[in-house]
Amino acid sequence: VHNNKKCYCCSFEDYKLTTEWLLNQTSHRPKIAVICGSGLGLLAAAATDKQTFHYQDIPNFPVSTVAGHEGCLVFGTIGGKSCVFMQGHFHLYEGYSLCQVTFPVRVFRMMGVDTLVVTNASGGICPDFKVGDIMIIKDHINLPGFAGQHPLCGPNDERFGIRFPCMSDAYCKELRRLALDISVELGCEGFVREGVYCMVSGPNFETIAEARMLMVLGSDSVGMSTVPEVTVAKHCGLRVFGLSLITNKVSLDYSREEKVNHEEVLQISKMRAEVLQKVVTTLICRCSQDQSINTH
Numbered sequence: 001v002h003n004n005k006k007c008y009c010c011s012f013e014d015y016k017l018t019t020e021w022l023l024n025q026t027s028h029r030p031k032i033a034v035i036c037g038s039g040l041g042l043l044a045a046a047a048t049d050k051q052t053f054h055y056q057d058i059p060n061f062p063v064s065t066v067a068g069h070e071g072c073l074v075f076g077t078i079g080g081k082s083c084v085f086m087q088g089h090f091h092l093y094e095g096y097s098l099c100q101v102t103f104p105v106r107v108f109r110m111m112g113v114d115t116l117v118v119t120n121a122s123g124g125i126c127p128d129f130k131v132g133d134i135m136i137i138k139d140h141i142n143l144p145g146f147a148g149q150h151p152l153c154g155p156n157d158e159r160f161g162i163r164f165p166c167m168s169d170a171y172c173k174e175l176r177r178l179a180l181d182i183s184v185e186l187g188c189e190g191f192v193r194e195g196v197y198c199m200v201s202g203p204n205f206e207t208i209a210e211a212r213m214l215m216v217l218g219s220d221s222v223g224m225s226t227v228p229e230v231t232v233a234k235h236c237g238l239r240v241f242g243l244s245l246i247t248n249k250v251s252l253d254y255s256r257e258e259k260v261n262h263e264e265v266l267q268i269s270k271m272r273a274e275v276l277q278k279v280v281t282t283l284i285c286r287c288s289q290d291q292s293i294n295t296h
Ligand SMILES: O=P(O)(O)O[C@@H]1C[C@H](O)[C@@H](CO)O1
Pocket: 036, 037, 038, 066, 089, 091, 119, 120, 121, 122, 202, 223, 224, 225, 226, 261, 262, 265
């Protein structure tokens, strides 16, 4: 209850209960969390010493309702570093509140995570982008946020972060540079790009007029996730790195016949999951671990 008004956000006690439950169930103490987008659950495959929990068994956790999202939380080790992978995440269009969508991020923070890696599937708007390109997310546009669908709306809990967080450095520059170096070493720099991801709520794909508008706004790709998680992660002081797989070209022209669908999105994710896994795994092995959480 806030100002005599009932608040439907998750409470500090909810996050605490889930955190304590997980800490009791596993001896892993992850520093890095990876959110796997549509069809990208394979990112967890390189981890050793794995321990898996189904979302439905974790107190307070939402469950995945979308194809390509396994709904498993996987703890494991990569290059000696303890990690946690979300195989599947949550979306506004599933009917979840943004508090539920971002619930795991604060739990990870409370478990001691200091770095969040986000991945997703998106439609390419930048005319130079090709299907199968991997876009290092340089910045984002929170379109639902402009209309008040924002995960930080409501009473601010200072235990997580400040009321007015800065978002001008949302995606860590050093990790973006490291990922570019890694892509050269792995020989995949030919299809690795950098760009701006724009979130829409979905679930429909864009009309041509909407796609044109998003291009004018400066979006290089468009998807239906990630931005709420990144916003909550930055609010509670996590370092963020993001990759978006371009699974389709967004139609910007009325003469274009191709029609996007979710099956095609999953097919391209499957095709590129192994390369993405190599980039993410190498990044985890190489990234500095001296990150101190930016507490407020
Ligand atoms: O969960 P992500 O953002 O990777 O999934 C994208 C957006 C929709 O959920 C779905 C549409 O195909 O793919």
